Amino acid sequence: MTTTNLANVSPNIDWSNFNSTVLIEVTRPEGVFTSSGVALNKDTILTAAHCLRGEVLKVRVTTASSYNPKGKFIGIKTYELHPEYEPEHSNFQNDLAKIRLTSPLPEETNYYSVMKNDRDLTGNFVRIGYGARDSRNARTMITPVFKEVTEPQRILELHDMYSFSGDSGGPVFLQQKGQLYLVAIHSTLSYGPEGRYSYNPLLAAHRTWIYA
Secondary structure (H helix, E strand, C coil): CEECCCCCCCCCCCHHHHHHEEEEEEEECCEEEEEEEEEEECCEEEECHHHCCCCCCEEEEECCCECCCCCCCEEEEEEEECCCCCCCCCCCCCCCEEEEECCCCCCCCCCCCECCCCCCCCCEEEEEECCEECCEEECEEECCEEEEEECCCCEEEEECCCCCCCCCCCEEEEEECCEEEEEEECCEEEEECCEEEEEEEECHHHHHHHCC
16 A cells, blocks of 8 residues: 655554545446545445536446555445535535445455544545545545535645546545544645645535435
8 A cells, every 4th residue: 555645644653444435447438537535434435526527337346555456445335425425506515425345345344334423524634535546546545635615515624745537436535533533535626726626525414314
């Protein structure tokens, strides 16, 4: 696994615990695309809705640390976009989707619960994704810095210098009081007047739909 900008992360974290972050391969008429996701349990993946919208021919998932189109993949049963996702009005609000797998993830996969109360976001953020870096899609760990939360949409904005194509759908974790929580899903990047930052829908308000 690649690590980038780890200065703000506690050295006590076991990086192998992030094996719940998966790569998602989506085949469309115009080609094959990759994105990221995170396992909620042995057969359910959470990702960004925009990674699965439109015409999709095939979807498959891998837990490998880097992308190999000839590697081992898990097929999917179904996928579901968040019912309030409206790409015509916003490319990041409610940008969430669930994938159900045809077979379970490896037994050694570690899972984290969605944070129930996201009103206190003090702590260190860790974002993981398979964005294309150095001509390869490898599981990479980033430590963005808190910028603000957009209300009322509850979008977590992070100062984020290392977001690349393929990172969409990856998890944002919060390290708080020695614990790690799944707090958001990475949606998209903005080059705004305040610099380079990312939009990440917070998950607490969507727990009922996520765990349905």
